[in-house]
Every structure is written in C-alpha cells, then in structure tokens.
Amino acid sequence: MSRKTRDVLSVEWVKLELIRTAYATRGGLFARMDPRMVIGWYLLLAVAPWLTHNFTTILALFVITAASAALARVGPLVLGLFLIGFFTDFLYAFLAAWLFGGDANTAIALIEINLKLATVSLASIAAFVSLDPEKLSTGLLALGAPELLAFGVSYGYRMMPILFEEFGIVFTGLRLRSAPGARGFLGLKALWRWGTYAVQAFYPIFLNTAKSVRTTVESLETRGFTANQGRELRIARLSIGGLDVAVVAVTVMAVMTAFGLGSRWPLG
C-alpha cells in the first residue's frame, strides 16, 4: 500500500467544504443580496411546490431551483450529499411501488412528492450556502427573532471550525495510540474501530471545550451582550437594493410561468 495526500474525499477536504459552505466564500448571486430578501426568496420557493399537484408545474419549479443552486455556487460536498439523498429516494419510491403491488400511478405519486422535497431542499441549500453567519443572524434579527437565537446562529458557525479541528486532533491521537488491528473483510473491522474512536473522541472534546466556553461567556458579559441595546444598530446596516428586487421579481415571474405551463400542458 502507498499513502498519499488527497485533495478531495479526505477529512481535510470535508472541513474546507464545510467552511466554504458556512461562510459563503464561493460568492454567488444570492451572497450579494440582503439577507431578509434571501430568506423571503427562499420562503417563496419553499412554499410554492406544496400548492399544486400538477406534475408540469412541479418539474418547472424543480428546474428553477436547480438553476438557482447553480447560481449560488453550491459546493461539491453539499451537492453530492443532496444527490445521494435524491437518488436513493427515487430508488426507494420505485422499490416501494413495485413491492407493494402498486402501478405506474403509485410510482408517479411517489416521484411527485420526492420532486417537491428535492425542490425545497435545493432552494434551502441555495439560500443558506449564500448567507454567511453574520448576515444570517442579522437577517433573523430583522425578522423579529430573539437576540439569543440570532447570536446562537453566528456563534455556532464560529465554533464549527474549532470543533472540527479539535475532533481531528483527538481522533488522530486515538488512532495512533489505540490498539492496532486488521482491516477485516471490506475494511469493516477498521470501519468499526473508527466508529468507536469517533464516539470516544467526545469525552475529551466536551471537557476541553467546556473550559474554553467559560471564557467566552464571561467575555460576552463584559462586552455588553446581555445589555442588549444593539438590535436597531445591527438591523440598520441592512439595505435592500436593485439586485434584491430584481432577483425576487424574476423568481416570482418564473414561479408564475411554472404554474401557467402546468395549466396549459398538464402532465398528470
């Protein structure tokens, strides 16, 4: 065997992909928009598919969100996970229809619900990949969310790379120092071992982070987080511009067109 440094499908790659996704470093159309409008845009596409049973409309809506996902520059990790889910769902739909003695109609009904779910998933992926933590938390504030929730969102993102790093180090330590063993059939034994390491890693990680969180909480106190007078200032930073209006307008028109197509050429 020969080890080499991998650029994709490695732990390091997963970490980078998560950071790129969370912090919207790839840019994209929606990353330049006002977070309130992005959330609004998302709600529009998240609700629309549930208002119809027309297969043409659903397909058209799916195409719209797929195009949006492309414009949002969704990364390979998230897209890959989405596709795995999407195809296993379809497979499951066909298997279910076939096993339980359904006909083509049952299969189509199952495909319809799957397509609706896929549309909503793609829309949420496109929206949340485009919102960095600061934007998302300010956007939530502007929409009336409590301060604590908004902060929790941004702090969660802040902790993510730290926890991931910590997990990597503790996991490496366990791997290097624990009893070695055979790979087993299809590497199953190694997989099982890694699973146990992953669980064992939680004990040190929790204790190590508990200590650091104390500093964080004290520092939040001294920096007026509980004084809680900054809501208006934060919201005042947002502004809705031409791009925001244009994107939402185009989306509304596209959705209306989808419904129009559906009533003109219904597929089922």
Next chain:
Amino acid sequence: MTAIIELDRLSFRYPGATRDSLRNVSLSIEEGDFVAVIGGNGSGKTTLCKTFNGLVPHYWVGEFAGEARVAGLDTYDSSVAELSATVGYVYQDFQNQLVRPRVRDEVEFGPMNFGMADFAARGAEAMAMLGIDHLADRFVWQLSGGQAHLTALASVLSMRPRIIVVDEPVAEVDPAGAHALYERLTQLNRDHGITVVVIEHHAEFISQYARSVILMDDGAPVWHLPVAEAAARADELAAHGIPAPQIVDACAAAEVPGAPRTVAEAATLLRDAGVSPSAASSLREDDAGERGIAAAPRPVVAASSLSHGYRTVGGDLMPVLHDVDLTIHAGDRVALVGGNGAGKSTLMRLLGGLQVPRGGTIVLDGVDTRSAPSARLADHAAYLFQRPEQMFLKDSVRADVLLHPAGRGRDDADALVDRVLDRVRLTEFADRDGRTLSGGQQRRATLAIGLAMSPALMLADEPTASLDVASRDSVIGMLDELSDTIAAAVVATHDMHLVAEWATRVVVLEHGRIVADLTPRALFADDALLAKARLVPPQIVALGRELGIDPLPLSVAQWREAVAPIRTEALA
C-alpha cells in the same frame, strides 16, 4: 495623579469554596500607571483583576465584603455592563474571547451591544491604534496567534476604556509577538493615558515595561512598589515563584549591586564595575567534545527533497515546505525554530508520519512513511501535540500513558507505566484526569505518554508554551534527563531558553525552507539570521554578546563559570 482603582478591605469567597480567594485587600492604583500583578498559582491574581470590572461579585456571585471603587463607581452597586465601559479585560486564552466571524464585527461588537451609534468609528479607531486595520475583513479563525491577541485587545479598546487588564499576555504568542504586544500596551499607556494592568510571570517583561508591581500571596497583596524597588527584592520574588531576570542574576553572580532593566543597562553596570569575563574554560572543552561525537551516528529520520502544501479555503494549493533535506541522527536534540507559518508543525507531522509529503520521501527508523499506516509509525515516533489536553483521551493520567503500550500487547506495560510516571514525578497524580493538573504537570504527563510509546524519535510541538518560568525550567530539565531513553528528539519552539539550554542543533525554517542548520551558540552569534527568523535571544546570551564573550554563555550557570575566575583574581 488620582487613584482610579481603590480597594478597601475587600474579601471574596467563591461559592462552595472553603476559604477566601481574596483576603482583606486594600490597594489603590493610580490613573495612568502600568501595573504588573505577580504571584504564584492560586495567589488570587486573576480574582483580583476580576473585581475591577465587576465580574466579581456580579458574575461570580460569592461572599463579598469590603468596598471596591473603580473610576468613582462602587462596583457592588453598579453592573458589569456599566463597568465594562471603563475596564477592558483581555483573557489569557484570548482565542475564546473572539465570538464574531470577522475581525471588524468582533471589534465593533462591544459598542454595538451598548447601542453606541458611532460603533463603526470606534472600531476603526481601535484597529488603527493597534495597526491591524488591514485585518478588518479576515475571518477570526484565519488569524495567527499574535494577530488574534491584538484583535482581542482591539475589541476591548473600541469601548474606549480607561483601564485595560491583560491576563498573561506572553503565554500563547512568540517572543517577537509578545514584545510587539507590550510595545502597543506601552504606547496606549503613554499616548492615551490608559491605565494598564497585566498579570505576568516573566520578570524580564515586568522590569522592561511595567512602572509598578503588585506581589500577591494567598489572596492578599504583599506589597505594591515601583518597579525598580520591586526588582531589587529578587530573593523575595524568587520565594514567590518569580525567578529574577537573567541579567539581574548575572549581576548578582558577578557581585555587582543593582537591578538593571535592560540588557544594555546591565552591560553598562558590569563594564563600569570592571567586569570583563572571558569564556569559561569548560566551554571550550565542551565544544571540542561535541565535534568528537559527530563520527557517523545512525540516522533516525531522513527527509529528502521534501515538499508539501495545503489546500486553502479559496481552493488554491498553499505551499508550506519546499525542497527540504534533513537528516536527524541518534543523539541529536534538534530545535526547530522560525516565525509563525514557517512550516515547523508541518515538518514535524511529516517526520512523525501523521501525514505523508506531496513530494520527496521520509525514511523514519528504516521505514518509508508512505509504506506504512500512521498507527504503525507511532511505534517509531511519538508526536506530542501543542496543547496538552489534546493528548488526554482517557479519564486518568495512568490510563492515558497505558493506552499505547497496552494496545500493542506489551507484557510489561504496567511496569513500564509505573517506571515512566515515576520518571516524570507524577506517580501521586496518576489517577487524576490530566486536565485537572497544573500547566507544568500537564506537560510532564504528555512527556510520559510519549515515553511510554518507547519511540526512537520524540517530536514535541511547543512543549514549554504558556508555562510560568518555574514550570518551564522544570520541563526543560525533564527533557534533558530523558534524552538517554530516546534516540533523538525534535522540538518546534519559540522559546529561546529551551533552545539555549537544551538543544544541540538548531534548524531555522523560513517560508518553508531550511535557512540554517547550526549550533545554538552559532545561531545567537548571527545577527542577520536572528532578525530574519524573528528570534530574540535570552537575556544572558544577549549580555554575553554585548560584553564580547566568546564562546557565548547559554545559561546563567555558564555565565557564573565565566565570571568565577575574575572574582577570584579580584580577591587575590
């Protein structure tokens, strides 16, 4: 001058504690002072400083007696929020103080929370004062240690405080970074009249930057004196776990009275007293001896034309090491030095087989690291991570030390663990969780973990970082004692005391290339190299150079030898 902090018979006991953490403290600090708070572990330094911004008694609700007035406000009657506008607090683990994604958000966070409309101007001003404007749009997790520290400082400066408290500023940054931070603090103190309070262990920083010193012992101040008077009480400081700066020791060894604050002052004092030591005779023999051993020893690890890099968030390949050739022989004690980002940690990870290089090969103890899984290579090389708690995977020190030998099925595992724990003098703490030990004990526990792996090569990342002087010296001593059980050791470090007193070979990395591979003495004699690698030699070495001693003394012990003959001559 008026007092900005006044404590009157203040006592405080943490909830659930059996004794007071602060006992009847009466103290006043003048506005515009630069105060160093010193004292051993558990002497109440941090608790004292937390009374200034009201964390004690408002956040830590315990038994509070007496009175504390900060900038005219009674801390008991005001809130942490009110006091925070006056007092800024920078923590020792400042990384955890950063809570926002980007530097600008972080710096504006305080003013924004207090509803100050000019938050943007305040943030910009604070960043400009510390010269970190260019970092404004960085994510906080992209910052180096020094930059993160300045960001934490900027985030409290944006509140325009009159007092800034910095808890152990030197602990987690390199020496050049630590001096830079102190220079900034001095500037804030001098140009903006901000009162600075630092909790500090390192006498050399105290004597160089502070104006007055508070010595804490067992929850109460022993004295509060101007820095010159405090420095003169070297014996009393040493008794409280603050060893005197090396230059003060050096003057004492040469029997020259006085407590110099800088190396130049010490040199002048010594010259005026007519001390001009030449090298200790033992050193010359030492040098000859070192050359004698160098006859073809066994290579422990050999790297040839090594290159490596990481993918960045942007997706590009960031090269970290270029074309590195390095062979480490049995008996080598190598210190890997260089600024942050020079590639020290990467090189160590590659040498230990945790990762494999993108180009070139590494042969570790006869095994090509590409041909064996990292878990197997762990039998040849032990890698000690930078933060000790990252090595504590089990619930007791003993279990952690036992993990590797027991997993490899060694029959003598238990006996080995007993022996190793005894060597690092941790037998009595063996059943405690490593995280509950003091900093120095934690480092020794990680050394024990490494030793029990019976490696040919020991790799340690910053083994003396964030330790106080006494624990640091004990860890250096321990590394020294242990060298007979491992064939070779490599240490990545910023600590020049460790380099001077322990290493036999220094490899200087810069931008991923080896720019020098030499003895510590040769390194400290090379000004251009020191400046290039951002290294600051220990005071005793700098003093030796100032006085033109050759070969240079690397420790106070060597200095004593150098001055000893002169003293006898003077007496005769």
